[in-house]
Amino acid sequence: MSRIADRCETGLASAGFDRGPWLAVAFGGGIGLWFLLHTPWQWSATIGGLVLVALAALAAWRDRDERAYLLAATIATSLVLAAGIGLVWARSELIGAEPIERPTFERLDARILEREDQPARDRIRLVLAARDAEDGIARAYRVNVPLDQADSALREGVRVRVSARLMPPSPPIVPGAYDFARRAWFDGYAATGSVVGDIEIVEEAGGGGGEGWIAQVQRHLSAHVRDRLDGAPGAIAATLASGDRGAISEADEVAMRDAGLTHLLSISGLHVSAIIAATYLIALKLLALWQWLTLRVRLPIVAAAIAALAGIAYTLLTGAQVPTVRSCIGAILVLTALALGREPLSLRLVAVAAIAVLLLWPESLVGPSFQMSFAAVLAIVALHNAKPFREFLAPREESGLRRFGRRALMLFLTGFVIELALMPIVLFHFHRAGIYGAVANLFAIPLVTFVSMPLVALALAMDVVGLGAPAWWLVGKSLDVLLWIAHIVSAQPGAVKLAPKMPMAAMAVFVLGALWLALWHGRTRLWGALPVAVASGWMWATPAPDIVITRDGRDVGIASADGRLLVLRDSEGSYAQQNLREIAALDGEPVPLAEWLGARCSRDFCSLRIERDGRDWDVLIARSRELIEERALAAACDRSDIVIADRFLPRSCKPRWLKADRRFLEREGGTGIYLAEEHIDTVAEGQGEHGWFRPFVRRNAGSQ
Known part of the structure; x- marks a missing residue:
């Protein structure tokens, strides 16, 4: 151990790297540990253990001078890890919204906190604040309102009375699916649902809390853009101008996602950087025309201040999402570095931006937005700071064509590296990714950055004097080209890679390796x-489940031997079926189980035999909730290895291996079954005692 410690000390003393970014990694690691560990005693024990390690290292440091680097690193890392655990735990306790116990129908007297227009889905979405009739506690509810009831008077601050059908926020429908319950917990939503009947406006916004003027400006700007530019280009132009994605059709969303261009629809580093850079350059050039100011003030400082204000305004206008805030912080740091004459692109800058975001929203660490945003920026900075690439881009005597070729090659290489960095993250969270994203981004990023966004800004400026029509026509043509790229790339053979649920350990190993490289x-x-x-x-070799069961048991997907997905219910295009296809990593058209030749189906049950690794598995699946004679059901269960049902099955039903009935699913949630490994993966296994997960068993225990 002493020899290993000496080697670590020597390596830390001689390594030429910034220590600061690793503190950001440790801080994020502590936050991640809180999500991975399941119970409060584990969180407390980990914090206590880390503090003891830091104290022991401090005591050892006082007794000797050697190994100072190793001991200092141990102390800092331990304390920062503990701080990360403590911060996210405290935030969860302070802002976590207790979900409602069960689905209910309520009459709410509420105040509108937020409004989001989603015309592509024929609805608007409201966040309402209302006091519970029983305990008087104020709670937030997110509800959908049909578009025909979307009165313009329904804005932030208005008091309304509505009847709403409410449900607790949904946990993942199957293992590895999107965890809306966790997001709702940190967003403060106690329930989600839909409005039933008319909405009564009780009090205008002036009598409540706040006008929500930023949101109103965002909506007006989005509506203005869509009024000036019709169709899909108008919807994307509205997104670039205001961050409002509600008008983008599902087909265009899917094409952009499968082409690896979704980041262009999320206001992030590309958009904020373009706004700030353009503002900085324009301000610098215009201010230089003012001789009096030029002789008395350092223009880069004034231009940087103006650009920072423009970036902050754009960030607020577009909703202040995590990628936008990260980009704004990073861009302001870059402006500060430029004003002070320091290196603008550094890993330390990325670390400062990451710590700032995590201090404000520690829960964002486990979301795809934070991970993809920082992975992309980290890849860019690390690549351009590497010595071979700095030398490749260094100025030299050459023709303009060769200089353009070098920069185009570097742009393509940068896009390729970003795709390599993002691919595991995208597959881990979404289970599907566009393979040709590097090629699509090579054309799409310059198009949006240097053509579409400047044209949108020009069109809005010219609208002030009523001359924006020609500019809007050019905007539409440029965005038509963007959509053409997306649809062409996404339609190519092999353009989309599907992946089943990946092991968390494999993702952690990848992240640590990538951070070491960067x-x-x-x-x-x-x-x-x-x-x-x-x-x-490891990720590539991860097997897909043979059987996937949704949390309510109503939807079941089975991977057939010929690579097709057999589904219990033919609900084409539904959210449940989409998740079944992605988790099973099968992209072909699903086949209804009743139409498959290998299944025998009656009105109430389907039975089939599945062969895996030389063993036959007999599976019995319920199709209805009609009463069945118990003795016949028990006999059928005895002949089956697995029984799946969305109903409660009697105790006399005893299959040979697994009974996944309603009792099991309410306790464990969505389930994936791996027959070759004889392994069962459930949603409950990864949730622990975090506040957002409320299985049926725990709800009953808490009410007794």
Whole structure:
């Protein structure tokens, strides 16, 4: 151990790397540990253990001078890890919204907190604040309102009376699916649902809390853009101008996602950086025309201040989402560095932006937005700071054509590296990713950055004097080209890769390896390629479940031997079926189980035999909730290895291996079954005692 410690000390003392970014990694690691650990005693024990490690290292440091680097790193890392756990735990306790116990129908006297227009889905979405009739506690509810009831008077601050059908926020429908319950917990939603009947306006916004003027400006700007530009280009132009994605059709969303261009629809680093950079350059050039100011003030400082204000305004206008805030913080730091004459692009800058975001929203660490945003920026900064690439981009005597070729090659390489960095993250969260994203982004990013966004800004400016029509026509043509790229790329054979639920351990190994590659310097950084390669192979070899059951048991997907997905219910295009296809990693058209030749189906049950690794599995699946003679049901269960039902089955039903009836599913949630490994994966296994997960068993226990 002493020899290992000496080697670590020598390595830390001689390594030429910034320590600061690793503190950001440790802080994020502490937040991630809180999500991975399941119970309060585990969180407390981990914090206590880390503090003891820091105290022991401090005591050892006082007794000797050697190993100072190792001991300092141990103290800092332990305390920052503990701080991350404590921060996210405290935030969960302070703002976590207790979900309602069960589905209910309520008459609410509420105040509108937020409004989001979603014309592509024929609805608007409201966040309402109302006091519970029983305990008097104020709660927030997110409800959908049909578009024909979307009165313009329904805005932030208005008091309304509505009847609403409410449900507790939904946990993942199957293992690995989107966890809306966790997001709702940190967003403060106690329930979601839909409005039933008319909405009565009781009091205008002036009598309530706040006008929500930023949201109103955002809506007016979005409506103005869509009024000036019709169709899909208008919807995307509204997104670029205001961050409002509600008018983008599902077909265009899917095409952009499968082409790897979804980031262009999420206001993030690309858009904020373009706004700030353009403002900085324009302000600098215009201010230089004012001789009096030029002789008395450092223009880069004034231009940087103007650009920072423009970035902050754009961030607020577009909703202040995590990627936008991160980009705004990073861009302001870049402006500060430029004004002070310092290096603008550095890993330390990325670390400061990450810590700032995590201090405000620690829960964002486990979301795809934070991970993809920082992974992309980290890849760009690390790539451009690497010595071979700095030398490749260094100025030299050459023709304009060669200079353009070098920069185009670097742009393509940057896009390729970003795709490599983002691919595991996208597959981990969404289970599908566009393979040709690097090629699509090579054309789409310059198009949006240097053509579409400047034209949108020009069109809005010219609208002030009523001359914006020609500019809007050009905007429409440029966005038509963007959509053409998206649809062409997404339609190519093999354009989409599907992946089942990936092991968390494999993702952690990949992240650690990628961080080592990005944050270390010199040849030592190449050691990070080993865990990246191991994790990539691990993810690639991850098997898909043979049977997937949704949390209510009504939808079941079975992978057939010929690579098709057999579904219990033919609900084409439904959210449940979409998740079944993605988790099973089967992209073909699903086949209804009743139409499959290998299944025998009656009105009440389907039975089939599945062969895996030389073993036959007899599966019995309920199709209805009609009463069945118990003795016949018990006999059928005895002949089956697995029984699946969305009803409560009697105790006399005893299959040979698994009974996944309503009692089991209410306790465990959505379930994936791996027959070759004889393994069962459930939603409950990954939830622990975090506040947002409320299985039926725990709800009953709490009410007794």
